[in-house]
Amino acid sequence: MTPDDTTRDDATAVDDRLEPALRQVREPNADVDVIDAGLVQRATLDGGVACVGLDAATLDAGTIREVTTAVDSAVRDVPAVDSVTVRRAAPTSDPGATGTDAFERVIAVASAKGGVGKSTVATQLACALAANGDDVALFDADIHGPNVPALLDVSGPVHATEDGAPRPVRSEGLEVMSVGLLSDGAPLAWRGAMAHDAVSDLFADTAWTNTDTLVVDLPPGTGDVVLTTLQEVSLDGAVVVTTPFHSALSDTEKTVELLRENDVPVLGTAVNMAGFTCERCDHDHDLFAGDTPPAERLDTTALARLPFTPALQETPTPTAIPDPVADLAAAVEERYDAVWSVDLPESGVDLRGVPADERRDAVADAFGALEAGEEFVVASDRDPTPVRAFLGDLADGDAPERFEVRRQNPETWLARTVHP
Known part of the structure; x- marks a missing residue:
């Protein structure tokens, strides 16, 4: 890996008159120009005086001299330039927070089979959430088929912080990390232990600066990398992607079961390639037969039906969100809030975090304040089933x-009953 960011973003001020010359200068450790390599922090031209600031904090001394000399020579040849000053700029970027615990929430995108459009949905969803105002990062954990870089049209090299932590690549405000950015395009024939270690290290070490939402593109199926992610990353929800095809649904049932067994809230199902609109007759057509809606068969919430359309095959960007993807993002937000927002009535009792020796008194006080027929709700951080017998004792043996x-x-169980 080489230091610092990999792509130019809007914060990089480069005078249009200097940009063509700077793009002729290559980063010696990678086959990209110094702008795309993130080495140019600024390049200004005022009254014939060109000033170029280089962020090369972790380049070795020899490489720094080589880049500085090449930049000076290239800019000096610009007709409007009379003099050139090249300085190493002080790094202005956040060193980044490592590990997935840095994020406000982590949402996985999963599928049982390859080829159902999981990575397409993951990239589109990440862009849509970013368009809604979140600082979004996208982690491509599909180690044997890392498609996210190609879908977003981004490439390496992956640079490093001063501490050696890999920095994600930036793409129109998104942060992206993928093993596909670390490889040279050769097939990744890694055995289970190697794949496990590679994903674990990237999860733990990547230096993120976008820390609102992390979208994780899981590998298809239920293999080692999926299990590693479920066991080592605290996932706040999962979106399951499938087509309506019967064999895809059959396999997806196993994925949903695995997620629930590992205490991952299944936010719902995105049905991809659900149908298409004929260009000639303008009628909608299903691509797959079936009477039972996929979400109903999977016992999940239906988040979206994504059509087979050219709009969803274009390079995703936060600045141009297709309507079906915008609807998907809105449904994901709604389900996320429904799962994680606990609104208790005033008559309810919240036992989460209450010491064990105080819980009975809290339940007795709240239950005792109710009239017959009033609803009673208990929120707890453990299974509240035993509360039923306790309520029976409080009501002279008349259990609800x-x-x-x-x-x-x-983190939350809910129990609902009515005061007898």
Whole structure:
């Protein structure tokens, strides 16, 4: 890896008259120009005086001299330039927070089979969330088929912080990390342990600066890398991608089961290639037969039906979100809020974080304040099923007939009943 960012972003001020010359200068350690390599922090031209600031904090001394000399020579040949000053600029970028715990939330995109459009949905969703105002990062964990760089049209090299942590590549405000950015395009024939270590290291070490939402593009299936992610990364939700084809749905049931077994909230299902609109007759047509809606068969929430359309095959960008993808992002936000927002009625009791020796009194006080027929809701960080018997004791042995228990998210159980 080589130091610092890999792509020019809007914060990089480069005078249009100097840019063509700077793009002729190559970063010696990678086959990209110094602008795309992130080495040019600024390049100004005022009254014939050109000033170029280079962010080369972790380049070795020999490489720094080579780049500085090449930049000076290239800019000096610009007709409007009378004099050139090249300085090493002080780094202005955030060194970044490492590890997935740095994020406000982590959402995985999963599928049971390859070829259903999982990576396309992951990249489109990341762009849509960014368009809604989030600082979004995208992690391509599909180690044997890392398609995210090609879908977003980004490439390496991956640079490093002063501490040696890999920096994600930037693409129109998104931060992107993928093993595909680290390889030279050769097939990745890694055995289980190697794949496990590679993904674990990238999850732990990548220096992120966009820390609102991390979208993780999981590999298809239920293999080692998927299990590693479920066990080592605290996922706040998962979007399951499938086509309506019967064999895809059959396999997807196993993916949904695996996610739930590992306490990952399944936000819902995005049905890709759900149909298409005929250009001649302007009628909608299904691509796959089937009477049962996929989300119903999978016992999940239907997030979106994504059509087979050229708009979803174009390079995703936060500045141009197709309507079906915007609807998907809105549905994901709604489901995420539903899963993680716990709104208790005033008559309810929240036992989360309450010491064990105080819980009975808290339940007794709240339940005792109710009138017959009023609803009683308990929020707990453990299975509240035993509360039913305790309520029976409080009501002179008349245990509630209806006592519904539901795990809303990995941290919260809800119990609902009515005071007898």
